Amino acid sequence: MPKLPAPTKMSDHTSIPSIAGDGHDETPSQSLWRRYLEIKQFDQRRNDFIEELLSRYESVNEAFRQECEDHEREREFNRRCQRKLKELDSRMHRYEGDLDLESYVMILIDGDGLIFHDNLLLEGAIGGQRAAGLLEQYVYDYIRSDFPDIPPSVKISARVYANVKGLSETCRRASITSNTLLIPEFVIGFSQGKFLMDFVDVGSGKDRADQKVVEQLKLNLRNRHCRQILLGGSHDNGYTRILGEIVNYEQAVQKITLIEGVPFAREYGSLPFRVRKFGELFRPQKINLFEPGLPTPFPPPGLGLYQNQLQSPGTPTSIVSPATDNLMSPASVASPTSATGTGWANVAAKAARLPAPPNPTPTVRDSSGIPRNRKGQRIDPPTGNPGIDEVTRVKRLKMCNVHFLRNECPYSKACTHVHDYKPTKAEIETLKLVARSQPCIHGTGCNDPKCIYGHRCPHPKAGKGGNLPKNCHFFDDCKFPVEMHNMDLNVVQFQVIRN
Template sequence: MPKLPAPSQMSDHASIPSIAGDGVGESASAHLWKRHLELKRVDNAKNDLVEELLHRYDSLNDVFKQECEDHEREREFNRRCQRKLKELGSLVHRYEGDLDLESYVLVLIDGDGLIFNDSLLLDGTPGGQRAAGLLEQFVYDYVRAEHPEISSAVKITARVYANVKGLSETCRRASITSKTSDLREFVIGFSQGKFLMDFVDVGAGKDRADQKVVEQLKLNLRNRHCRQILLGGSHDNGYTRILGEVVNYEQAVQKITLIEGVPFAREYGALPFRVHKFGDLFRPQKINLYDQGFPTPFPPGLGPFQNRMQSPISTSSIMTVNDNHNMSPSSVASPTAASTGWANVAAKAARLPAPINQTPPMRDTSGIPRNRKGQRIDPPTSNSGIDEVTRVKRMKMCNVHFLRNECPYGKACTHVHDYKPSKAELDTLRLVARSQPCIHGTGCNDAKCIYGHRCPHPKAGKSGGGAAGGKNCHFFDECKFPVEMHNMDLSVVQFQVVR
């Protein structure tokens, strides 16, 4: 047999040697080489596939490892977040508790118009303390009924702003209190009654109380600790301006409640705020110093030229004294002057012509007594003790009904008509009425007038001393009677005859 070449001397593409002498077909060796080459190609393809799979495995393994690391980080992050969430939940719970402890309801009151009821004002310091306690209780009851979401531990704080001196004078002139110190004592009692309640004296000046209330409203409206604001200013339509600015904020509408005292001004009707009334804690009507049925008064000091206004007296003749002590009737200003204002009336009165006709003095003692200056002189009254005066005041008898036998309010009058006072009580009631200065001053020509035309209070000092031309009573400058009603000549030299 011929010798075959070594395998190392052959390439994959070498020709297959043939068997000598075979001229017919392919030799068995060539056939085997062909099959071997085919298997080798298959093995190479298989190896290539395995290598590709290994490369893919390595790549996927790297991706898997990265995903595992990311997952571990996410799991650790979630664990930290859960721990943080628990911590924050504890903080929120604690802060909610702190919010309940620090939350408060604010009551803002314009004390110049929303005024506590008369019985509380008259009682001075104890009345102020009771007013603070009642206000707190009324607010608590309101919050529990209308806002159950507010904690029962909420604090109630109140700010009342008013011109205390002016309000004191008004209350005394309206016979609500007997002296200005009554209201001051009430203010002190209110501030002392509750530590979170203050009655603030803003002094005299236009809109001082209003500005205080508005600024406090703005300051507390967005304060999260302030859960509710109760605004007392129904008498003043000026508050509708600030309320109109916040009406578009739903939170503000839900947070503000209007306190009803005196009837609301017409402008309040279009506002969506809640309204609440605290029983009879506040006066349901404004203080009216001119509720005797008379029109608006003229300033004191016009003397005999005082406008007759709408007095029921049809004709009057005012007797005056000239330098020669001759008595003469002075002309009275025209009733139409009431619409021209105080200054115009005073100017017209100053230009009145001198009287032409002189008449002899009239000594009809049933007329109105006047001194040499034409000032009305009130006859003396009985000296009732302070306890009796206070008792009669608290009876709330209608002065006009019992002392003038008339009352412009009729059945609508809020004072007592169906009581039968004794003579002593009538004398005391007359004294109470005269403790209020007449709105027509010393020139009053109403024969049935029940109010004071001169200061009835004792003079200061044993000798009745006092600064000449000033207020010489023991109230000094705080006296509600004007200066011209002090230091008066009490000698009656003439009588005004009213026909």
């Protein structure tokens, strides 16, 4: 086989013949060169395209790698979060269980004004135990009916703060009991009745019970285990200051319920708190103090002129009036001795209208006695009209009404109100008006010559509502009973109590 000649290697500098024309008149060499150049151009575009693909691939591959790394980090983060969430859920369930187990309702009572009913106090230690049990039951019923989110296993705790010695003396002077040991026994019985309920003796001194209650209120309000607070202080408008600060916090407002014993002071009217009344547990009125020998408190309205015949038959009573006036018309009556007890509740429940007295001997009209109208109702003498600002100012002085208006005070140095102030004559008149804003528990038949409380509603009339039972601008919310409204103010006789 003949040996072929080696192919000739073209130099890079080999000249390329010019190619002209449309290809019909080109030489074979020019045709080859033309075709070569076309292939070369195609290869160049292909190489550029491949390089572009490789560059894009590298960019996409780097972005993908970063995404994979980010995804891996997120996946690991999600795993950690899921593990943490499971741990938190488990801890939350344990916490909720502990919260339910440790949940409690706190009852805070100012025992100097929110006082348990007489029938409980008179039972001593047994009454204290009964009071603790009733209080717990009432609160349990209230919580279960009004707060379904509070677990049924919630604990009921109570703190009652009072000056026990002062309360005992008050009950003795008000003739609720002659045995001053019954009240301390009641206190002990209350504390022993339930393990989470305490009756604390704060001793004598100004606002000691108030301060205890307020500090306990602040403490329990911030405690997440405390689900509800029942505050008993309706007798004292001083609590409206702290409550007025709380009204700006909705969650705190929902956490407080006010217990009503004696009617709320007017300052409570604008507060948005819930109100609960345990009528069979607490007294609906304050205890008024009277010296020994004065009529026993709480006679029913209408016993009036002759209530002292039930309590102190030996005390003479004379009625001074014009000869033409008769005090009462004769009426049948049950015997006063038919009452089985000497307490005010038994007298009020069983006493009937007393018969008319024998016609009194006509004498000179004695204006130093107790003024009464034709029905025998006591009529308070008029006072000045100092204006609301002056009344508010005198109230803020915290003067002791009993000390300045009766010249006596059963608490003496232990009294929580001011004794050493020197009021002007005008301030004394305003103080009389302040004292008469509280209805007398004896009603219109009060026999106490030195009584400082109101025997008729002092509030302005309702105008067009004159036919209403309570014709004053407070209507049914007025603390004065119906019989102290629409009274005949014409004085026709004076009752003189002679000791």
